[in-house]
Amino acid sequence: MYDGDISSVLVTEEQVREKTAELAQQVAGDYADLVRDGRESDLVLIGVLKGAVMFMTDFARALPIPAQLEFMAVSSYGSSTSSSGVVRILKDLDRDIAGRHVLIVEDIIDSGLTLNWLLGNLQTRSPASLEVVTLLRKPDAVKVDVPVRYVGFDIPNEFVVGYGLDYAERYRDLPYIGTLDPSVYA
Numbered sequence: 710m711y712d713g714d715i716s717s718v719l720v721t722e723e724q725v726r727e728k729t730a731e732l733a734q735q736v737a738g739d740y741a742d743l744v745r746d747g748r749e750s751d752l753v754l755i756g757v758l759k760g761a762v763m764f765m766t767d768f769a770r771a772l773p774i775p776a777q778l779e780f781m782a783v784s785s786y787g788s789s790t791s792s793s794g795v796v797r798i799l800k801d802l803d804r805d806i807a808g809r810h811v812l813i814v815e816d817i818i819d820s821g822l823t824l825n826w827l828l829g830n831l832q833t834r835s836p837a838s839l840e841v842v843t844l845l846r847k848p849d850a851v852k853v854d855v856p857v858r859y860v861g862f863d864i865p866n867e868f869v870v871g872y873g874l875d876y877a878e879r880y881r882d883l884p885y886i887g888t889l890d891p892s893v894y895a
């Protein structure tokens with residue numbers, strides 16, 4: 710599939726699976742006491758569409774505590790490969806998160822601008838707590854320091870695709886994360 714388009718595999722399917730299980734165990738341990746008694750105290754996972762969809766569903770299944778799944782879609786005003794920090798909500802949450810323990814599930818943190826905006830926005834809705842889990846982070850690309858409690862992999866500052874991440878809406882369906890061959894951009 711996508712023969713020749715991927716120049717190298719950065720994170721294999723197996724590594725994604727292992728890391729997801731590890732993060733889920735860590736989160737479950739940290740939240741076990743907070744979310745133990747009933748529906749209203751279930752952890753709320755907020756996945757950011759579309760990139761986080763694969764990680765969100767695998768993470769939720771690996772998580773051994775009850776969690777409710779919510780999705781938001783945001784778009785950053787910027788070029789297709791860099792973000793501006795000015796964000797527009799394309800799809801908002803379906804429910805109130807006031808008083809709830811909320812965990813944002815992100816695919817990748819690049820400049821951090823989108824997440825920084827999202828944290829500010831969700832904080833105004835008075836959740837009981839608000840934390841972030843991200844599968845990938847590019848430490849060398851960070852423009853704003855966002856507090857991210859759970860990080861899967863720190864990766865080099867390169868454009869990656871796969872496991873939810875796209876280039877022009879393609880490659881989201883790859884089960885691993887890789888870099889694109891320059892011929893694809895040409």
Ligand code: 5GP
Nearest residue numbers: 760792818819820821822823868869874875
């Ligand atoms: P940030 O605001 O942190 O710069 O960027 C956040 C969003 O930009 C991510 O949620 C993702 O949609 C997109 N993005 C950032 N880096 C990459 C990348 O390497 N590959 C892909 N496909 N999308 C990226």
